[in-house]
Amino acid sequence: MFLRILALWVTLAATPLLAQTLIVGQVVDGEEPITSATVRVMGADGTISQTVTDAQGNFQLNVPNGSYRLVARPLGYQPVMRPIEAKGTPIKLGILKAIASTTELEEAKVEGQAARALFGMDRKVYDVASDLNVQGGTGTDVLRQVPNVSLDIDGNVQLRGDENVTILIDGRPASLLGFSGTNAFDRLPAGSVQRVEVITNPGAQFDAQGSGGVINIVTKKNRELPLNGNVIAGVGTNRKYNASTSISVPVGKVRLFTSLAWDDRWMYSGGTIERIFDFPDSAYRQDHLMWGDNHSVGLNGRLGMDLPLGKKWTANLSVGRNQETREEWDSTDFANSSGSFETKAVQGAVGTRANANSDVALRLERQFKKDGEKWTFDLNYSDRWRDEATNNFFDADSNYPKVLTYGGVYVQRFEEFETTRNLNLQTDAEQIINSKSKVTFGGRSTYFARVSDRDASYLETPLNSSFVEDTLRTQFVDQWQWVHALYATYGYVFNSKWKAQAGMRYEVANLSFILKSGSQLDFTYPGYFPSVFLTYSPKKGTDFQASYAMRVNRPGEQQLNPLIDYSNPQSFRKGNPLLMPEYTHAFELSAAKYAKWGSATLSGYLKHTTNMFSRFLEVDNSGFVTVTWENFDTRDRFGLSGNTMARFGKKLSLQASGDAFWSIINSSTLQGGLIQSGFGWQGRANAMYNPTPAHQFQLTFNQWGAGPTGQGYFKGIQFFDFGYKYDLIKNKLNVTVRLSDVFKQRRFQIEQHPPFTDIYFMRYRESRIGYVTLQYNFGKPDRNQARGSRGGRGMGGGMDGGGGDDMGM
Numbered sequence: 001m002f003l004r005i006l007a008l009w010v011t012l013a014a015t016p017l018l019a020q021t022l023i024v025g026q027v028v029d030g031e032e033p034i035t036s037a038t039v040r041v042m043g044a045d046g047t048i049s050q051t052v053t054d055a056q057g058n059f060q061l062n063v064p065n066g067s068y069r070l071v072a073r074p075l076g077y078q079p080v081m082r083p084i085e086a087k088g089t090p091i092k093l094g095i096l097k098a099i100a101s102t103t104e105l106e107e108a109k110v111e112g113q114a115a116r117a118l119f120g121m122d123r124k125v126y127d128v129a130s131d132l133n134v135q136g137g138t139g140t141d142v143l144r145q146v147p148n149v150s151l152d153i154d155g156n157v158q159l160r161g162d163e164n165v166t167i168l169i170d171g172r173p174a175s176l177l178g179f180s181g182t183n184a185f186d187r188l189p190a191g192s193v194q195r196v197e198v199i200t201n202p203g204a205q206f207d208a209q210g211s212g213g214v215i216n217i218v219t220k221k222n223r224e225l226p227l228n229g230n231v232i233a234g235v236g237t238n239r240k241y242n243a244s245t246s247i248s249v250p251v252g253k254v255r256l257f258t259s260l261a262w263d264d265r266w267m268y269s270g271g272t273i274e275r276i277f278d279f280p281d282s283a284y285r286q287d288h289l290m291w292g293d294n295h296s297v298g299l300n301g302r303l304g305m306d307l308p309l310g311k312k313w314t315a316n317l318s319v320g321r322n323q324e325t326r327e328e329w330d331s332t333d334f335a336n337s338s339g340s341f342e343t344k345a346v347q348g349a350v351g352t353r354a355n356a357n358s359d360v361a362l363r364l365e366r367q368f369k370k371d372g373e374k375w376t377f378d379l380n381y382s383d384r385w386r387d388e389a390t391n392n393f394f395d396a397d398s399n400y401p402k403v404l405t406y407g408g409v410y411v412q413r414f415e416e417f418e419t420t421r422n423l424n425l426q427t428d429a430e431q432i433i434n435s436k437s438k439v440t441f442g443g444r445s446t447y448f449a450r451v452s453d454r455d456a457s458y459l460e461t462p463l464n465s466s467f468v469e470d471t472l473r474t475q476f477v478d479q480w481q482w483v484h485a486l487y488a489t490y491g492y493v494f495n496s497k498w499k500a501q502a503g504m505r506y507e508v509a510n511l512s513f514i515l516k517s518g519s520q521l522d523f524t525y526p527g528y529f530p531s532v533f534l535t536y537s538p539k540k541g542t543d544f545q546a547s548y549a550m551r552v553n554r555p556g557e558q559q560l561n562p563l564i565d566y567s568n569p570q571s572f573r574k575g576n577p578l579l580m581p582e583y584t585h586a587f588e589l590s591a592a593k594y595a596k597w598g599s600a601t602l603s604g605y606l607k608h609t610t611n612m613f614s615r616f617l618e619v620d621n622s623g624f625v626t627v628t629w630e631n632f633d634t635r636d637r638f639g640l641s642g643n644t645m646a647r648f649g650k651k652l653s654l655q656a657s658g659d660a661f662w663s664i665i666n667s668s669t670l671q672g673g674l675i676q677s678g679f680g681w682q683g684r685a686n687a688m689y690n691p692t693p694a695h696q697f698q699l700t701f702n703q704w705g706a707g708p709t710g711q712g713y714f715k716g717i718q719f720f721d722f723g724y725k726y727d728l729i730k731n732k733l734n735v736t737v738r739l740s741d742v743f744k745q746r747r748f749q750i751e752q753h754p755p756f757t758d759i760y761f762m763r764y765r766e767s768r769i770g771y772v773t774l775q776y777n778f779g780k781p782d783r784n785q786a787r788g789s790r791g792g793r794g795m796g797g798g799m800d801g802g803g804g805d806d807m808g809m
Helices: 002-018 139-144 783-789
Strands: 020-029 038-043 046-052 058-064 066-073 080-086 091-097 116-119 124-127 149-151 157-159 165-169 193-199 213-219 228-236 240-251 254-279 282-309 313-338 341-367 374-396 411-434 437-459 475-493 498-515 520-539 542-553 571-573 582-595 598-610 613-619 625-631 634-648 652-666 675-692 695-704 712-714 717-729 733-739 748-752 757-765 770-779
Touching: 020 038, 020 066, 020 080, 038 058, 046 058, 058 066, 058 080, 080 091, 139 149, 139 193, 139 213, 157 165, 157 213, 613 757
Parallel strands: 020 091, 165 213, 571 625
Antiparallel strands: 020 058, 038 046, 038 066, 066 080, 116 124, 124 193, 149 157, 193 213, 228 240, 228 770, 240 254, 254 282, 254 757, 282 313, 313 341, 341 374, 374 411, 411 437, 437 475, 475 498, 498 520, 520 542, 542 582, 582 598, 598 634, 613 625, 634 652, 652 675, 675 695, 695 717, 712 748, 717 733, 733 770, 748 757
């Protein structure tokens, strides 16, 4: 009897400890969800449970019964607090509206003076608005400062060394807003960017395209404040000027917002190419020395409104336009040598370019009675045109090969006009099944159409008065593509320590294009793309996650078009219509630690890619280089990635990241014995020092390591950036001075070794640039609403230690 009574007493005593309460809610900025906001439930002894919001701003936590404080803290916003009384019944907090931190509250003062970062389990979020090394710069400068991200000379983005990356702006494909092509993000003002989200192993809710992962650039909004905005003006070395302004104002229940940015920039560039040929019957070399200058003027604007449609419906409508004009001057010195015999030539090129992109975006959202359930519909349409004209001149020795100079003509002209249309339709729904499970599902259709018409002509001698059509170098392509997708994910919370999510996505891509010959090529790529995530949180501030996702990289028209492009007489290009998509199976194991001193994550990953495709160089005995595309057998990449952020007192904070990987590329079926392996790595370290509240210094070191390409290697790059900021009027007027690439080290180098040939390639763009930027902020946040969202003093008196216990930010 005694044992039975004892057992009953233990059971009853343990019941309150085992009981769990589900907490669900959504964090938003106006009507838009905030992704990756930190949500913590705090008890008397610290953190009880924590998570981050998903792509729709939703979160759910399980906590033991008791009295707590919930803190939701998005990057760049003031914390939102709610008292929690957990008694076993699910708690539905509904919508938590975040307030932008344009005026720092006293308890967040220390945080506002440091570059902020959140290292979550499935993504990493970087608040670049306070990064001194992007002030007055462009979107390219922003991406260059993001850990684990690198850019080549043409602005192509790599994530963990993989160039197949999907880039979004506010959750929409960047191409819809006109950001595509060479150095496309030079047209995005850095002052319009709030934060960057990096998702290295995306789940089924994201497009399957992009084996490297997803980068989402989130722009500034401040839609929950009264009248607010800013004016920014900057000047840089070598004739660089920019200015921008933004304003957000409530008109009754409607919120109007607009932004406008202008820039005027001169940039220089240069490079060298060495080609060494060692054929069985001949040996010679070619040397190219390149330099150029360009002048661009850009304008970028957006206008929109947030409109409530009753209690359950909301709408967001916006229109945007960005345009650019550019002038280019380029010169290349050529030298061909064999033994002591040498011939030379000089090519000059003068070109003009103009392009413009217009877009419209509509979002509808319906909330349901059950908190956490909603339906959204998005429509995005864009229309872009590009007009280019280039004249090429050659001055060559009489014995220099004419075939390398457009046949020896006096002037070779190219005129190209291109139009592009994009349409994106997407719908998503979220449904709560019970207190432990949730399902999301949706669909997407994307239409892309482009017509490129390039006319080539030449003036044979200075005495000729009219240009002659060059049919060999004239090109025409009319292409269109539909991509349709359906997805579903299921999430389940086992207990306070374990939770999981599984998803499946089906996509089918249909690509067609018509060539100048009139022939039409059609390609269809269907596929299923699963994803699985399992998270374990053994104690407060410690998380582990295992994940798997399948990704795809489909070839486009440039990779598939079989017609040879003769526009460059030194290097021809052609596609491969037999090219197959590459599929990547990505496995990742991550650990995260959050503490008062900061935060740290460590991830190990494996990516196995089948049918990897890449550029492939073919060289004939006469020295002609043809660049095409080929499928390699496989690529295996084993990597280790780490990120950390730490504070040392109130004046110094450090942020560091590193990524190291070993790649093995097998292409023995393409070229006998061609198996390449190599070690690559990259790292970034950032130090922020605040000697006084008004002064701020930042020093950043970047290292992009070497790595294999399939037929060669790209070499490492390292550079330093420096920034200084002074608050002339606290929270109102400040001046920033920065210097990028302090020691002028940013040079892009690749060496390639096809049969009987060694090619050494180096290019650079102007990188050591000094900027002075002045920023004035007007308007102020609604302090009453800000205090209300934080729960007042009756909830524990604010963030402990200036926010040190809230994600260590």
